[in-house]
Amino acid sequence: MKFSDNRLTSVFPYFQLQLGALYPREEIRKQAKMAIEHLFGYDSIFIAAHPDTRLTESEMLQVVYLMKELKTGMPIQYVIGKAHFMDLELKVNEHTLIPRPETEELVSWIVNDFITGSSPVILDIGTGSGCIALALKKLIPDANVSGCDISSNALSVASQNADTHDLEIQFIEDDILNPVLIKTVDPVDILVSNPPYVTNAESSALHTNVREFEPHQALFVPSDDGLLFYRHIISFAKEKLNPGGRLYLEINEKFGKEIIKLLEKEGFSEVELRKDLSKKDRMIRARYL
Numbered sequence: 001m002k003f004s005d006n007r008l009t010s011v012f013p014y015f016q017l018q019l020g021a022l023y024p025r026e027e028i029r030k031q032a033k034m035a036i037e038h039l040f041g042y043d044s045i046f047i048a049a050h051p052d053t054r055l056t057e058s059e060m061l062q063v064v065y066l067m068k069e070l071k072t073g074m075p076i077q078y079v080i081g082k083a084h085f086m087d088l089e090l091k092v093n094e095h096t097l098i099p100r101p102e103t104e105e106l107v108s109w110i111v112n113d114f115i116t117g118s119s120p121v122i123l124d125i126g127t128g129s130g131c132i133a134l135a136l137k138k139l140i141p142d143a144n145v146s147g148c149d150i151s152s153n154a155l156s157v158a159s160q161n162a163d164t165h166d167l168e169i170q171f172i173e174d175d176i177l178n179p180v181l182i183k184t185v186d187p188v189d190i191l192v193s194n195p196p197y198v199t200n201a202e203s204s205a206l207h208t209n210v211r212e213f214e215p216h217q218a219l220f221v222p223s224d225d226g227l228l229f230y231r232h233i234i235s236f237a238k239e240k241l242n243p244g245g246r247l248y249l250e251i252n253e254k255f256g257k258e259i260i261k262l263l264e265k266e267g268f269s270e271v272e273l274r275k276d277l278s279k280k281d282r283m284i285r286a287r288y289l
């Protein structure tokens with residue numbers, strides 16, 4: 001299929017026609033905007049103000065090439081190599097999860113709890129692209145922030161992102177299921193984690209573009225125990241949190257009650273469960289006294 005004409009706005013119907021079988025309408029529109037901004041630098045305001053802007057033959061070809069990859073089901077963030085998280089543009093690739101809007105809500109919770117004038121020590125477990133660690137350092141510049149991940153490839157992306165945004169973050173390669181290096185870090189005031197939380201049984205419910213393209217190490221719990229990472233993170237938090245320190249977790253909506261029970265059994269207090277914008281149980285905050 002070719003474009004109906006060479007106007008910039010023809011990219012939208014072209015995207016709808018090509019990707020209609022893969023994504024809902026609104027998602028396709030979002031992807032078309034991201035593609036236009038990535039390829040030509042035109043943002044939504046420009047598109048609305050200059051709908052008759054013409055594309056050259058070679059510009060239209062660039063859209064067609066990009067579409068070839070999108071049609072394989074590859075998420076647009078991997079095709080263009082970047083994603084937005086809070087106010088940050090981050091590099092992402094096949095080794096890093098694409099940051100999600102619900103994770104932005106978790107970061108906002110932490111930032112809203114932040115007491116002005118304090119300099120919290122923060123550790124992000126399973127940092128991936130570094131999105132949580134970077135956003136926290138940007139919004140709480142006096143914080144001392146570290147990020148840990150088992151994947152050296154993900155850490156390499158996280159550290160490039162930190163350099164790009166000139167944010168000082170310490171990255172540590174370690175396995176939270178069998179921690180060695182992070183056991184030696186100084187005590188922390190805030191421990192945050194968005195660990196892998198999809199169980200194998202839930203795999204078939206994932207959209208194919210997630211299951212086939214996002215790193216399985218970032219998505220799946222490597223056992224049938226959906227609480228595996230939470231047990232280890234909670235036990236690590238008990239060792240590492242300063243008195244009164246807080247643990248923030250992104251969770252699988254199915255395990256909210258069980259994680260609350262676990263936290264209370266392990267001596268955490270002020271345990272609070274929150275829903276995300278889609279009204280799903282998505283995050284938990286708890287204090288360790």
Ligand SMILES: C[S@@+](CC[C@H](N)C(=O)[O-])C[C@H]1O[C@@H](n2cnc3c(N)ncnc32)[C@H](O)[C@@H]1O
Nearest residue numbers: 099126127128149150151175176194195196218
């Ligand atoms: C759900 S992703 C979260 C990535 C990022 N924090 C975000 O919110 O987009 C989980 C991350 O945990 C990492 N991970 C998986 N198993 C791990 C382990 N045993 N120890 C430490 N990190 C692990 C994965 O590599 C992945 O980057």
